[in-house]
Amino acid sequence: MLTPKRIHALPLQLANQIAAGEVIERPASVIKELVENSLDASATEIDVTIEGSGSQLIQVRDNGSGIHPDDLCLALSRHATSKISSSDQLSQISSLGFRGEALPSISSVSNLSLISRQHDSECGWQIHHEEEEPEPVVHPEGTTVAVRDLFFNLPARRRFLRSARTEQQQILTTMQRLALSRFDVRFQCQLNGQQKLNLPIAESESQQLARIGKICGQAFVKQAIAIDQQFDIITIKGWLGHVEAHRPQADQQYFFINGRIIRDRLISQIVRQAYADLIPAGRHPAYVLYMTIPLDRVDVNVHPTKHEVRFRETRLIHGLIHRAVKDQLQQQIITGPAQTPS
Ligand code: ADP
Ligand code: MG
Numbered sequence: 001m002l003t004p005k006r007i008h009a010l011p012l013q014l015a016n017q018i019a020a021g022e023v024i025e026r027p028a029s030v031i032k033e034l035v036e037n038s039l040d041a042s043a044t045e046i047d048v049t050i051e052g053s054g055s056q057l058i059q060v061r062d063n064g065s066g067i068h069p070d071d072l073c074l075a076l077s078r079h080a081t082s083k084i085s086s087s088d089q090l091s092q093i094s095s096l097g098f099r100g101e102a103l104p105s106i107s108s109v110s111n112l113s114l115i116s117r118q119h120d121s122e123c124g125w126q127i128h129h130e131e132e133e134p135e136p137v138v139h140p141e142g143t144t145v146a147v148r149d150l151f152f153n154l155p156a157r158r159r160f161l162r163s164a165r166t167e168q169q170q171i172l173t174t175m176q177r178l179a180l181s182r183f184d185v186r187f188q189c190q191l192n193g194q195q196k197l198n199l200p201i202a203e204s205e206s207q208q209l210a211r212i213g214k215i216c217g218q219a220f221v222k223q224a225i226a227i228d229q230q231f232d233i234i235t236i237k238g239w240l241g242h243v244e245a246h247r248p249q250a251d252q253q254y255f256f257i258n259g260r261i262i263r264d265r266l267i268s269q270i271v272r273q274a275y276a277d278l279i280p281a282g283r284h285p286a287y288v289l290y291m292t293i294p295l296d297r298v299d300v301n302v303h304p305t306k307h308e309v310r311f312r313e314t315r316l317i318h319g320l321i322h323r324a325v326k327d328q329l330q331q332q333i334i335t336g337p338a339q340t341p342s
Pocket of ligand 1 (some may be wrong): 033037038041045062065066069075077080081082083095097098099100101102103104143258
């Protein structure tokens with residue numbers, strides 16, 4: 001008979017690597033987490049530099065509020081966050097992050113460097129490990145996180161990475177989603193020395209459409225139908241693709257809830273149903289939609305990557321989304337094409 005094994009706590013590094021398995025699937029996941037941290041720090045400029053499809057280097061630099069030098073170690077330790085402090089705040093989450101897991105996870109599967117400088121500091125402070133003392137370095141206000149040799153210590157995960165092309169495409173898609181989530185932030189992205197994205201702050205509607213054009217293409221923008229529907233609890237704004245601009249794949253569907261990109265199969269189905277037979281069977285609409293809902297009516301703490309949310313009143317919200325899209329499309333049919341800025 002086998003002797004039953006005794007229980008022991010996992011070493012910290014291993015626990016972090018296991019947690020990393022949930023949130024850090026590939027280079028694009030690192031970018032999502034780092035850029036979301038920059039957005040949470042109220043950055044208005046975010047520069048992303050990638051080398052070798054992300055496995056060599058992912059660097060995200062922002063001009064946000066920075067991290068206090070005494071907190072740098074904490075930023076790299078698990079379940080440490082500046083974003084929530086009590087369980088009642090879990091039902092009022094307005095930041096993109098709150099789990100305090102991204103940086104320790106990334107740091108456990110890469111060589112990470114974190115440099116940050118706050119407004120009132122004379123220099124930046126750099127750290128590589130949570131056990132390390134920060135060192136002073138020259139750095140402008142804001143934060144730079146550099147992630148080198150991703151998955152160098154996890155050969156199994158490295159083997160699961162796809163071709164450089166696929167990983168680069170994923171990175172670009174992630175950057176585009178993030179860039180569509182915040183028009184009030186300038187985004188730049190360089191991949192192996194080549195500028196892939198350069199999106200200035202877009203205040204006016206025509207500037208916003210120019211940004212969307214760079215991401216979704218001019219065909220979408222030319223005929224896009226603006227939507228702005230308000231209900232008691234939610235608002236839905238953004239742009240619906242014209243009924244003639246349907247696509248073979250559901251590859252241009254962006255849905256944001258309170259600034260967070262959501263990938264929800266049910267919501268995609270609902271929007272598709274609202275287009276009904278205005279587009280041919282088997283084809284997909286394109287859209288960029290922004291929904292706002294009071295924070296306490298939506299639960300974002302469903303999945304570690306936070307791509308899914310749960311509504312308190314699912315049927316009601318789904319019904320409103322359907323109605324908003326359908327009404328706007330109907331109106332378009334009655335009044336003819338909207339004037340889009342040239
Ligand atoms: P979370 O975002 O869930 O709080 P993270 O591990 O992503 O957890 O980050 C830990 C903490 O480090 C954050 O709560 C924040 O205080 C700080 N931080 C991380 N990135 C930045 C950044 N770019 N600017 C300012 N603070 C940051
Ligand atoms: Mg975070």
